[in-house]
Amino acid sequence: MTLRFFNYPIPVLLVTLGFLAVPFLNVYITASLYDLDFDHFNMILSRIQPLQYVLSGLSAIIAYGLFAKKKFGYYLFLCFAFLILTYNVWMVFSVTLGKKIFLAGIRIHTADIIWNMVTTTILLGTIFYFLRREIAAPYLSGMRRGWRTKYRETHPVPFHWTNSDGEREGDGQTINISRNGILIPIPKHHFLSVGDPINLLLKLEKENREPISISVQAKIVRIDKENDGGEIAGVQLFFPIHQKEEKQIYEAFLVRVFAPRYPVSNPVNFFGKDNKVCQGTLLNVSMEGLYIETDSVLNQNEVCHVKIQTRSGEISVGGVVRWSNPQGKYGKPSGFGIQIDSIENKNLFRIWIWKQRFKLFHGR
Template sequence: MTLRFFNYPIPVLLVTVVFFAVPFLNFFAIAALYDLDLEHFSMIFSRIQPWQYVFSGLSAIIAYGLIAKKKFGYYLFLCFSFLSLTYNAWMVLSVTLGKKFFLAGIRIHTSDVIWNMAVTTVLLGIVFYFLRREIAAPYLSGKRRGWRTKYRETHPIPFHWANSDGEREGDGQTINISRNGILIPLPAHHFLKVGDPINLLLKLEKESRDPVSISVHAKIVRIDEEDDGSEIAGVQLLFQINQKEEKQIYEAFLARVFAPRYPVSNPVNFSGKNNQICQGTLLNVSMEGLYIETSSVLGQDQICNVKIQTRSGEISVGGVVRWSNPQGKYGKPSGFGIQIDTIENKNLFRIWIWKQRFKLFHGR
């Protein structure tokens, strides 16, 4: 659910307003607590505790980060939540051990401290739920959608689109895909607008690598301009009730694309059609594919052989370049992605993948 005028999710707007209001609410609360006139700024500020300044400052920065669509806004919210809950837990522990707390000369009772912690925990939990849910929307990462909880993989799928009346059309390859939508490049003078319906023809592959095409209705949900002046469009896929087979083909294809992928940093040697040996760094890997960072970028659809250097020994895989990214666009460094077709030492590869699986702090 979004507020169309601002193009922000309503929960994010509400949370932003609340965090913007925290410093002001703190100021007015202290003034009311000590029965001070609002004109006496210096007296009010002198009674604000250092920890209140910290929380007010964090709130203002969090609000700015959320409204400006910055990732640090969410990270600081997590820090804010951790500090708030830690402080409240310390307060509860202290009063249960007999420590006395006073505010404006009035003693704070144990029940009040516990009640305050319960309310704080519930409110922060509600905020966390809504912010985390909205990360999946085109909000915090407007162009690349690189920060989210729902999977969206950088993957090229050949496509053809036509508007509802068939007067305008275009071809290309998807930038990334998800279960509900895709991100596609747009040609110049496309004349599409947000909300326009289009018809898509997606050219996929079966598990046997046989080509298969599906048609699906879709809707333009956003259009963004890239640094080079070109435009990209976020497209929502709208499978109809009578398109169960097409949806099953698409989801089966995604099941392979979304194979668990693990970040690594292993040196690799690779060769293309001319058998020239080049070097690079393996950035992520799955049982289905891998991405290599290198300045010697291979072109799309080239056959590639890769030798991965690991502590357990050298692993040789072969495959096809499915995505060539020499310019380092869409949040990826210069390099290319490979769809794995053959693995020489499959058991060693599986064991190595298994080890990566259990490393801490993995992300997609």
């Protein structure tokens, strides 16, 4: 994996270097406390407490995880923070009960322990704030944008792009979208590079399904290769002040696209323009759309009618295939996504959706 060092956000880079320094700081602080020089390195190591070894090991792994854009790096940081804060709370609780705590033969006063807990909490809170803010940044993305907390929905939006000088252009449909960026396929001979500005024309829909196009300024933040040899580009969107209306149109569109979607596993029967009845499994559903896993994948823009089997009865919906995925790409099984246009029994459908909403362990 190619690591673009200078593309790392500065806060994350500083946090990574900080965790990388923890094992060395442990050795240096221990040597200073016991007034040992580094010629007696084995003696210094013998003075280091087991918890310090655990935290040093965790710190090194966290630093690697953040630098290599691995999901476990962030999760281990949460474990690290929990251990540190729990230990600090235990120390404060112990001294308030009258226990005396010593470090290198010197008694630590209650005020020092409380001050240490406050500064540690502030430091870890600051690190958490910046990691959580930057976790969705382009640098933390491997294929499929990698791990993130900001949600990005798989949704095909027709687009046309041109580079800044208008010499190169291309068309296609977005793979997924978010408030700040999109993932798009690009042709083989695109001659685009990371950092290049481009102009995008996004073809959206209003609430009444009326088509509307908006022009957006954007920048290429990453280019990845697909398994089939094609390439995809992560694009960051910019809405200048004079494009306030375009931004409102885009955000209103996302509100519908990001309608709460719930995982289900209901059997369905569906048929398209040839009226041939096919079977599949409903994987997720919202008031706006649904995704069906099946080997009988319908084509994009094909009108489809679906009958969902639920414990409360059969629910019939109709809509248009907005995303056809016969190859099972982008983290989804073979199937297709439907934009719902009509619901035969709306009350039953709403009640069923309401039940899914309150099931445990739902996640986007």
